[in-house]
Amino acid sequence: MVKYSITRVLRKSCKLKAILFRSQTDTEVLLQLFIKEGKECLQKLNGFFSFAIWDTQDKSLFIARDRIGIKPLYYMMDNDRLLFGSEMKAIEAYGIEKELDYTSLNTYLQLNYIPAPRTIFKSVKKLMPGHYIEVTPERFYIKAYYDIPTPDKNNSTKSYEEQKTELSQLLEGSVQKRLMADVPLGSFLSGGIDSSVVATLAARHKPDLHTFSIGYKDEKFFDESDYARLVAKKIGTDHTVFSLTNQQMYAHLHDILDYMDEPFADSSAIAVYVLSQETRKHATVALSGDGADELFAGYNKHAAFFKIIEGGQKAEWVKNLGPVWGLMPKSRNNKLTNLFRQLHRFSEGMKLNSRERYWRWAGFATENQVSKLLTPESRQKIDQEEYLTFKNSILQHLPDQESINDILYTDVKLVLPDDMLTKVDRMSMANSLEVRVPFLDHEVVEFAFSIPPSSKINKDIRKRILQDTFKGILPEELYNRPKKGI
Template sequence: MCGITGIYAFNMIGRVSMINVANATAALEKRGPDFQDIYNDNTVALGHRRLSIIDPTPEGHQPLWDMGKRYGIIFNGEIYNYRELKKELLAQGMQFQSETDTEVLLNLYINEGKACLNKLNGFFAFAIFDYQEKSLFIARDRMGIKPLYYLLDDDRLLFASEMKSIMEYGITKELDFTALHTYLQLNYIPAPKTIFKHVKKLLPGNYIEVKNGEVTIEPYYTIPYDRSKTTELNYEEQKKKLAELLESSVQKRLVADVPLGSFLSGGVDSSVIAALAKRHKDDLHTFSIGFQDEKFFDETEYARSVAKKIGTDHTVFSLTNDDLYKHVHSILDYIDEPFADSSAIAVYILSQETRKHATVALSGDGADELFAGYNKHAAFHRILEGGSAANMVGALQPLWYLLPKSRNSSITNTFRQLHRFSKGMKMTPKERYWTWAGFVNESNAMKLLSDGSKNKLDQQQYTDFKSELLKHIPDKETINDLLYTDMQLVLPDDMLTKVDRMSMANALEVRVPFLDHELVEFAFQLPVDSKINGSIRKRIVQDTFRDILPEELYNRPKKGFEVPLLKWFRKEMRHTIENELLSDSFVAEQGIFDVRTTRQLKKKLFSSNPGDVHAQIWGLIVFQHWWKKYC
């Protein structure tokens, strides 16, 4: 796991930017604290920061060159099947000078070109330079586990693992107001857009090739999904296949020359991963995070129960609201593009504490998107199934509107969910998905913008962007259609972004066994009723591994990995909100947001019925802090 950056210059103007590659590489220090090196010639500059995981010797330093010194690579990620690939390459006469997966990847590319991507099992973003042809090849993994930003203009192609590195090249920081409008709704920015108009995210399963003066950006992989076809395996056979695929995936992800552990939240997903890992690693160490002051959010008792049953060395990091406040400025400082999933705070602290014991951690990310684990999936299922209960909830919408709604207690959270459900019943499938994916609807997000910002928003571009994101949801949707959209949108741009940024801020590599592409492809062959029915979500995951987990993990509400923001905002952060980041004078001077609307949001935050406004406030805090630092 590392940080990469580079530039391909098309002309003399582009070459001027090469002087910035050292600063761009240094900006990625936290991703790779172990070593830094740079390559620079008249065409290409490559920078690499290393976090040593496999073969931590100097032979694994990058940029790494083949034995003929024609091809050089910078690589962020892990190739789990590198040993098998190395055997194939050795049999074909290729030679190696290290024990790294990086060199295997390089030689595989030399041998097979871009077709090598189809043979890789792992997660990655890498760039390979052919000195003889002066060509450059860049690729991102199938699911988007590892990030890659790029900027392409007439003079140069810039790329990097993080936006802060791209900014070191002296780019024009022009806001993309379509991206901003979307961010205000979702609290993150979907690819390929970024907050800056001229910077893009390379989509998962895509590559960039620069050859003979031409730049090509193409997909090499999409998740195979035919909504009209499902597996012929019966349910028992499906469970057996899932067990085999997931255990194999976990086993592959235990390869490391450094200490390795596993996150254990107390939910089914991370518990399954930890239990399977323990079968192949006797000294497995597991890690959990809990909240002393907010028992509603604390699931550590379940994590302890799992650790006891499977026999791991278990560590719980128990936090107070004061602990959150102590870390918030470090988190905000690391965020180099607005991203406001508040659970990132907990992931940051969990990663920081875990890094004291391990350099690699396994996680259960991806299971909810593959097997229908979120509340919205259950709500969609109830609407699609129909029935008197769903109709009654819809009929009582005026009541839900009046009752207090908040995520901060069981009762008010139930009112919040019933209100969202009743509104969603009256929407089209696309609008329902979009509404339930976000925190703020389009009209309220628009009200947040100042008149000047509204004038800069291209409404047609926004409509086209939204349509592209929702293109896989038909007029008569199934749960699998929604999950397929989750895999394109929520997973890479929210969940995986959160884990990558917060873990790499602490030089911790996180591996996600549920996202092995073979397992993902199997999941999209399963019928809906293998994943969800009227009484259970992630049905096949729960049923397959029921015997290896404590019974108390089952039949309890899903809480998610949230943090208790409301009390924090009302106490420790109140001065910052009212007198600094969202003060009337600062908002007016900045000119991006509407002063009257931000004033109303602050009033609601400190009222007796705040609803979900604290999520919206957090989105604004993140943006304002980012804007002050970078713009």
């Protein structure tokens, strides 16, 4: 279903204003738009969705998934049936053959998730973001209807100040669209820049906004709830912090497994599950800051790519000391061991070409490490040619000399839909909470890829344009804090 009532705007459009609607539902508007425009209706939809429409007249079926992959769509087709649903459970209920896909298993053990279009079962696939399926009595085919337009050269004709103005206008407009709701609506507020920007813009248009964050009593290194409180105080929201111990977090682990249709090992899913569960007690819809890191270069790996692309003695020095970093204790649990971990990953990545470097930094285990985890029988079942073809299809947009925008484009195609958005969708829907993502309005996404890398990252700052654009409305304490990631 198309969400957050963007269909209220479509209902008043020239194409549909003459129609006498029998309900106030998004579904009816979507149906009428499809009747009027067919598959071209997809170009009018600004939001997240997966839907199917059966045409009784020509006996055809149309299935589509949103541009960025915020909502999931699984399907399976054999000789006499097509099964589909937003969860794999819906397909499994029909007694399908559950033959393990060892290429997917091999990929999962490296990345900790399984990229589309594959799943853990050979017979079941995921529909790719920005694609649709059309089934007629004569044929079945899948086609892309959207891709992120990227300029050949990242040389924007707009000044940096003009870019900041455009980002501010686009993002505020996106937030406004996503405030449309007939149910209680709030906003996640982690204390980071992204969710703070979203919450601040939302509070401008919703004075009674309720914000929510999660705190970690036993993991102060990762606890950013104090920053969230600073933002909430500045923008005047009714703020709730759910502060949990590790034991309280682990208590939800078995509940979470019920909602994992296939192997998925992003440990932050536990926190998202608890946050969604607690938020649902106060709101039915929540805004989030997801997507900003992938669009505007917010991760430590983006800073690492920038250092390699720019070159210099410092990068070479870190590379040459690779054996030293390999001997040091490595852990995310404190600043020093986390630094050793990052230096070791960086030195290892510098030895690789652009595609292999991206694959290494996108994952948690190397191909050799995974091979040691598998039995000889399992290793023999991996079709190496198939695996390499799949891997190369994921990395196809990375040239030999990559730019930051090449890295971000691949992130938006891989990490964002298959890890980040999958995590949020599964954990929020497990608690009947709808999460909306203003940064992934396709107009914001297209803007992000129309500006040069220099607007996003330099040697001193990540998410440069995002931080600069909204610096005047956020607490100073939010800036220049270390990112607690890979």
